[in-house]
Amino acid sequence: MINKNLIIYLSILIFGLIAPFIFPAFKVQLSILCVLIILSITWNIQGGEMGYNSFGNILFYGLGMYLCASVQVGMFFPLAEWTESGGEKTFVHTPAQFFQGFGAGLAVAAIVPTIVAGLIGYSILGLRGHYFAICTLGLGVAAGEISGGIEIIGAGQGFTTPPFPNIGSLEARGEFFYFCSFATLVLTFIAVKSIYSTRFKLVLNAIRDNEDKAEAMGIQTMKYKIIGWMISAFFCGLAGGIMGGLVGYIDSTDVAFDGREMGVFMVLMAILGGKGTLWGPIIGATLFHAFKETFWTFFLGWQYVALGVLIVVIVIYFPEGLMGWLREKYPERFGEVVDEADRKAQVELK
Amino acid sequence: MDGILLGILFALIAYGMALQWGVMNIINIAQGDLVILGGYIAYFMYLYGIHPAWGVIVSPIIMYFVGIGIYKLVINKVVDRDLFISILATFGISILFMQLMNFAFGADVVLANSGYGTTMLFDSSVTLPNSKIFAAVISIVFAIGLVIYMKKSKLGRAIRATAQNARAAKILGVDTEKVYAATFGINAALCGVAGALISITFTIHPYMGLPYTIRSFMIVIVAGLGNLPGVALSGMGLGVFEEFADYILGTEFRIGSVFLLLVLILVYRRFKLSKKREYLK
Numbered sequence: 001m002i003n004k005n006l007i008i009y010l011s012i013l014i015f016g017l018i019a020p021f022i023f024p025a026f027k028v029q030l031s032i033l034c035v036l037i038i039l040s041i042t043w044n045i046q047g048g049e050m051g052y053n054s055f056g057n058i059l060f061y062g063l064g065m066y067l068c069a070s071v072q073v074g075m076f077f078p079l080a081e082w083t084e085s086g087g088e089k090t091f092v093h094t095p096a097q098f099f100q101g102f103g104a105g106l107a108v109a110a111i112v113p114t115i116v117a118g119l120i121g122y123s124i125l126g127l128r129g130h131y132f133a134i135c136t137l138g139l140g141v142a143a144g145e146i147s148g149g150i151e152i153i154g155a156g157q158g159f160t161t162p163p164f165p166n167i168g169s170l171e172a173r174g175e176f177f178y179f180c181s182f183a184t185l186v187l188t189f190i191a192v193k194s195i196y197s198t199r200f201k202l203v204l205n206a207i208r209d210n211e212d213k214a215e216a217m218g219i220q221t222m223k224y225k226i227i228g229w230m231i232s233a234f235f236c237g238l239a240g241g242i243m244g245g246l247v248g249y250i251d252s253t254d255v256a257f258d259g260r261e262m263g264v265f266m267v268l269m270a271i272l273g274g275k276g277t278l279w280g281p282i283i284g285a286t287l288f289h290a291f292k293e294t295f296w297t298f299f300l301g302w303q304y305v306a307l308g309v310l311i312v313v314i315v316i317y318f319p320e321g322l323m324g325w326l327r328e329k330y331p332e333r334f335g336e337v338v339d340e341a342d343r344k345a346q347v348e349l350k
Numbered sequence: 351m352d353g354i355l356l357g358i359l360f361a362l363i364a365y366g367m368a369l370q371w372g373v374m375n376i377i378n379i380a381q382g383d384l385v386i387l388g389g390y391i392a393y394f395m396y397l398y399g400i401h402p403a404w405g406v407i408v409s410p411i412i413m414y415f416v417g418i419g420i421y422k423l424v425i426n427k428v429v430d431r432d433l434f435i436s437i438l439a440t441f442g443i444s445i446l447f448m449q450l451m452n453f454a455f456g457a458d459v460v461l462a463n464s465g466y467g468t469t470m471l472f473d474s475s476v477t478l479p480n481s482k483i484f485a486a487v488i489s490i491v492f493a494i495g496l497v498i499y500m501k502k503s504k505l506g507r508a509i510r511a512t513a514q515n516a517r518a519a520k521i522l523g524v525d526t527e528k529v530y531a532a533t534f535g536i537n538a539a540l541c542g543v544a545g546a547l548i549s550i551t552f553t554i555h556p557y558m559g560l561p562y563t564i565r566s567f568m569i570v571i572v573a574g575l576g577n578l579p580g581v582a583l584s585g586m587g588l589g590v591f592e593e594f595a596d597y598i599l600g601t602e603f604r605i606g607s608v609f610l611l612l613v614l615i616l617v618y619r620r621f622k623l624s625k626k627r628e629y630l631k
Contacts, residue, residue, distance in 0.1 A: 053434040055441075123617040126624055130377055131435050134567055141560065147607030191477040264445070266436065305453075308446025315439045322413055345450045 051208030056136025064240030274323025357589025388545025417538025
């Protein structure tokens, strides 16, 4: 059994490593897919496992994006002049500066959102149900509106990230960002998988199922909730930093704190795949991205209409997601012991 | 003064939200988009040469049927389900409406000019556009009318009974399905009135819906469900706050400050309750 799993993981890893060379035209798409998977996995940590449905993880994503770009620029050039001149025209990063800046930027983009999550976590995670969802929705939108008013990071006009230095072939930029995002994805997957096999996951599930009882059993639920949110924020920030470099242009409400797109996508992907499972968000994100890229061009201009319809349809007819459906259909595959008589009785009851 | 008149409008929207929250236990993220849609109805009447004030009557009638349609298509499938499901479903409706309105009416900021003049008070130290006074009066009339309707009529009694205990009401012969549909319709109609008034007094834009949802949510949580004077007061308070935020921080932070205020209010309530070892639920 272990060997079988190992083969699956290895084959996915190898596929991921050679994918940009097999499909050179899809490199950017594949990188975006990696980022989407990271976002949906991390959303699932507190949305699916902990039962705290957040619309506000976009906050950490956008924060990571702005921080990564600001650090990358600010390490070598004055930030205010950069944004004023529209970036790349006046100042040029040397390759060494570019990579150093990007590395430092990613580190900051991961750490600062984590700290922010820890700081606001105590106040916000005390809310439950509706209130938590709406409060995080408000946080995300407020962050977008406020960052759109700050001059030093480009205010309404947006912020151009440093252009990729001229080294190697033309393909170097795509490959660099692909491997960045793929490495982060692997890191996220390993981290989340190892978390899911510990007691920590059981605590999160206990909080989801009944927080009061979990607290009565002597679990310090607040501590675990904050840690769960911080883990989410860490990887969301990383994903945001990479995405900022990949897109090359940051706008407060359309790219960074894009609650209408990214913020909803991550929830939708996790639900589509089945929340509360490890593979659900990954499958959901892949399906969603494939669907989006195939059909978006047909709906040109009508994307949001399609998105709205998609949300409603998924939520009404498919709330358990793909993994939930599979689990109901083939419970044996998930290691659940099924009593045939009991199952029959349940079917008859329905 | 502006803030208070604005706040009365907010309170009207918030009353609709409180109604369906109390009865159906659904938070409608699409509330603001219904408001904007109602505004566009009045705006179109203005374009075709009818005085937009008639929109106050026409728009709720159309919106009532829009509301019933949404209920039949989507809401009745999520009404008994997980709270998060209904939030997400109405969020989807909100995105859908936003974009459809963007296609149908264009992305321009529009306003239906009512042609009302302005009133000067206290030796013209305070100027009040008549349209705003008109809007405030109409919203108060509608709010009072609705309260009386809820108290006296048969449907109103059924709605209140369902809000108290849906199951018991069902046992006693109330057709809860019908009550839910009517509630959603009434809420949409209220949004229609408010939207028509907003298109007369302020401007409307397809993407301006979400702030109205957040405002009404905020008013409801400050006032509590079913506390009508509270809703009116906190609506006015919010209106005044916004005018001040607009003035002090600048217009670009206006929406941001509203959303931030929501977060702050929720956090404040959470700490207040946690002293009693309770939580917002």
